[in-house]
Amino acid sequence: MADGKHPHLVEKTEKREELLRGNFLHVVRDHVRLPDGGEATREFVLHPGAVMVVPLLDDGRVVLEKQYRHPVGRVMIEFPAGKIDPGEDHLACAKRELLEETGYSAREWACAGELHPVISYATEFIGIWFARGLTPGERRLDHGEFLDVFTATPQELSEWCRTGEVTDAKTLVAALWLQNVLSGAWKLDWRS
Template sequence: MSHEDDPHLQETPLARSELLRGHFLHVVRDTVRLPNGAEATREFVLHPGAVMIIGLLDDGRVVLERQFRHPMRAVMIEFPAGKLDAGEGSLLCAKRELLEETGYSAREWAFAGRLAPTIAYSDEVIDIWFARGLTLGERQLDEGEFLDVFAATPAELHAWCFGGKVIDCKTLIGSMWLQNVLRGEWALSWQGADATDDAGEFTA
């Protein structure tokens, strides 16, 4: 379904003002025309996009992280993930983030899909990548970045999601993807580590 199918729901951008440009966040306020002709404002975060990696170990476990997240004031269990650098492709970002955060390199990669975690107040889109044939090397954490890397079985992860131990949105969605892939219900198209193909346009 395209945007043209829903003219009665579409908002037309009229003007934009910048509210905040910080080191990490870029917040704007758009003035829009509503379907009924009235005007309204929309405040949201502009985001360059990100990736999440579901790393499959040879023993069947998956690679996870424990990291303190300041807004939540808690240590969260997450799949490895990170923001795209300027001009960086999705797959290259996934390879970089997996290596930097966990020390793992992968022999094969597969694009799974996309998720938009906060559609009410951000345009962020996260590409979901699967990686297998993992080889452990040296982590290259950013300055001021502290996280633990560990492995868990898919069953353990699913139980943590169900029980509320995992509440991170992208990890919950990743767990769903993992479950359906392992059941054979959602197929993946694997490519070698030397591939440079990006995720491309994903359509549901």
Template structure:
């Protein structure tokens, strides 16, 4: 941290802008490294998980879901918000079952991403899962989505042609591509 001192901004004041059911927004005044001041607005987000579910035949479990801010149906890997105090793997297992109806015999944490570092504290833990068994989805009352399967080649093609523009899914596809190529390895656990 000392080596980065010339880059660090220090909070001098903070104002709550919004406290919603899901998001919490702030406007902070900061002291810049050169001694000046600036305003920073950001959203505090509880964090999320994204799952890359791989069927025994190599196909991937995907979702189509209407995303209100975008005003359109998006193609995504399954994902969900972490509940307060919830372990990330517990959340991943819960969200996979709730959204897709699948359970998984094995899990591997790939990494973490920060999708919008300029205005949000959000992080997304990336989990691969395999040994899938289909049961029954348990969607929330206000959740509507379509579950389908696709080959890795189809998913990568959709990333290339702009069908998939969701940042977490693009990063998931990047991970998938490297895992399939054998350049990145996963540490599988039950």
């Protein structure tokens, strides 16, 4: 992707090699021309993107999940999230993931922004969505997906972030958004 504002920093891809195409990961190596004319290689994961949902209950609590994450070997506290399917609208993905993982559907939605969790080795982006006016329902977990759904106050979440109980990057970013939205510092554009 070119950056018109900073052309003196941009690397130009001259060739791409596919290193791995698995069920989940697609890894490539780009041969690039550096801004000073030198050459280098960049290995990274191609990722279709994902969404994360910050579900707000009417009583002020948020809906969270606990899920075992094999690469880090531990159960993580996270907001609901999931990969965007090919051709899927981002809001449709957010609605699908919230329902599948938690059983909740929402009356109103607001897109807060986007984050890039691992810019050094992946193209992944995560759309940040807030949901409110929640109605409980039945979860529809994917085959092989195991997670616990629970609720917490924003203050509890903030404390878990401070103490290191929450280390998931997307959830840390969402906690920052939540804190600023609740304080009135950051506004959201809600829609039905």
